[in-house]
Amino acid sequence: MIRFLEFAGRPLVFFVEECGRIMLLLLSTISWAFRPPFRFRIIFKQMEFVGVNSVGVVLITGAFTGMVLALQTYHGFKMFGGESLVGSTLALAMTRELGPVFTALMVTGRVGSAMAAELGTMKVTEQIDALNTMSVNPVQYLVMPRITAAILMLPVLTIISDFVGIVGGYFVGVNLLKINSGIFIAKIIDIVELDDIYNGLIKAAFFGLILSLVGCYKGIYTIGGAEGVGRATTQSVVLSSILIFISDYFLTAVMF
Amino acid sequence: MINLIKITKSFNTQKVLDELDLNIDPEKITVIIGQSGGGKSVLLKHIIGLIRPDSGQIIIDGIDISNLNDKKLNEVRKKFGMLFQDAALFDSMTVGENVAFPLNEHTRLSKKEVNKTVNEKLNLVGLKNVTHKMPSELSGGMRKRVGLARAIALDPKIVLFDEPTTGLDPIMRESVDELIVATQKRTKATFVIISHDIESAFTIAHKVAMLYQGKIVAVGTPDEIRSSNNSFVKRFIKDLRGQGSGIRD
Known part of the structure; x- marks a missing residue:
């Protein structure tokens, strides 16, 4: 019986330990964020990597998400003559949910994985130890700028995603499905409130924290050479994606 | 300059360092030799505070770094430079x-x-x-x-070397050895080198310390170690020579 409980409890112990280490890394990051030297140059460099370099991916996914949503909702609403609601439904879905979540998932794949791989490689090649020996704290030098950049840039990317999603939906709705342009826009203005947009952006910032924290955590705890780096990269993407979906539910429940 | 006093370190159930004592002379080259997987890298990382001991004291210039907080430890680390096994360049x-x-x-x-x-x-x-x-x-x-x-x-006043000649061909190994000696002469810093390359150790060291089963079992000048009649030291040297010099720790 005890052996069974040990066997069954092992994943739980691992999970609790993992959560504890992630929280400790977060606390350490927060404490180092307010201590000099302030590493603005590295933060800006990371903002370019997380934000500017992700714009292309976000434009494509945002636009096509809006387009396909317009297509799907049009056919549903048409059944009861509610085609005029396509614009507002699309805008609500993009600003509240799809903009932040899809942006976060795309950035997780592009940036979270790169963070885990870069820091993991630095760990297994002793570059992180080298930082320590040169009296440079790796959390302040490597982790804090990445997390700060992700928290700042995810909302910006989400604004872009929301915008191109709505424009993509407008293009499909008005040009292809022949919904009246004035009604499409008027319904968006009527129904979508600023709070919908703000709350979506708060979600995006939170997702930025999750994907960068998990990416950095998996990176700096990498063990086992090249294979370990590969494993850390995969785990960071899977864990971040799961946490984004779970936290999305709870954030939505609290905010809306 | 560097005093290690009764350093003990275990990972899980394996005791890697066992009440290890060692004094390292200032402005000299000290080579710590030992077998692969014998805890040499762990010992070196203790000296610079990358690993903390389970018990014992690590005294650097009169300061015990074994329980220092990160801020104070970083101050002490400014006295150090370290060359990693694969250089660890960014x-x-x-x-x-x-x-x-x-x-x-x-x-x-x-x-x-x-x-x-x-x-x-x-x-x-x-x-x-x-x-x-x-x-x-x-x-x-x-x-x-x-x-x-x-x-x-x-x-820096102290430079640590983690297996500086591992993975190099014999000519390059000799060249790195010469570089270490020449650099120490010019900088007058304290050099601490860990290696399992016994020939290299005898060439460059002012003092050689032998690490075996978590303890320093013999310390002396290369001549003292080489001419030692102690059967254990002789066997140790023979084992290290047999192990070759291209294997990583």
Whole structure:
């Protein structure tokens, strides 16, 4: 019986330990964020990597998400003559949910994985130890700028995603499905409130924290050479994606 | 300068260091030799505070670093430079940026002065016209030279070496050994080297310490160790010679 409980409890112990280490890394990051030297140059460099370099991916996914949503909702609403609601439904879905979540998932794949791989490689090649020996704290030098950049840039990317999603939906709705342009826009203005947009952006910032924290955590705890780096990269993407979906539910429940 | 007093360290159930005692003389080259997997790297990481002991004291210039907080430990670490086994150069930076890194972090030198120091240190380790190269463009021996240039950039009082000749061909090994001796003579720093390359140790060391089963079992000049009649020391040297010098710890 005890052996069974040990066997069954092992994943739980691992999970609790993992959560504890992630929280400790977060606390350490927060404490180092307010201590000099302030590493603005590295933060800006990371903002370019997380934000500017992700714009292309976000434009494509945002636009096509809006387009396909317009297509799907049009056919549903048409059944009861509610085609005029396509614009507002699309805008609500993009600003509240799809903009932040899809942006976060795309950035997780592009940036979270790169963070885990870069820091993991630095760990297994002793570059992180080298930082320590040169009296440079790796959390302040490597982790804090990445997390700060992700928290700042995810909302910006989400604004872009929301915008191109709505424009993509407008293009499909008005040009292809022949919904009246004035009604499409008027319904968006009527129904979508600023709070919908703000709350979506708060979600995006939170997702930025999750994907960068998990990416950095998996990176700096990498063990086992090249294979370990590969494993850390995969785990960071899977864990971040799961946490984004779970936290999305709870954030939505609290905010809306 | 460096005193290790009854250092004990275990990982899970395996005791790696067992009440180890060692005094390291200032301004000399001390080589700690031991078998692969014998805890040499762990010992070196204790000296610079990357690993904390389960018990015992690590005294650096009169300060016990075994329980220091991170801030105070970072202050003590400024006395150190360290050359890692594979040099641990930052692969996203050029050679020049790597050597300049500690200068930019811990001094207020102008860009011109930093560049001058970088060139000086690279010249000291026998490298020219490499400042704009990336670490991936360098050979193993050159990477170690750049690693050494970075380690001595701030003119540290203590320089640690983790298996400096591992993975190098015999000619390059000799060249790195000569570089270590020449650099120590010019900088007058305390060099602590861990190695399982017994021949190299006898060539460059002022003092050799033998690590076996978590303890320092013999300490002396190369001549004292070489001519020792102690059967254990003789067997130890024979084992290390048999192990070869291309195996990693």
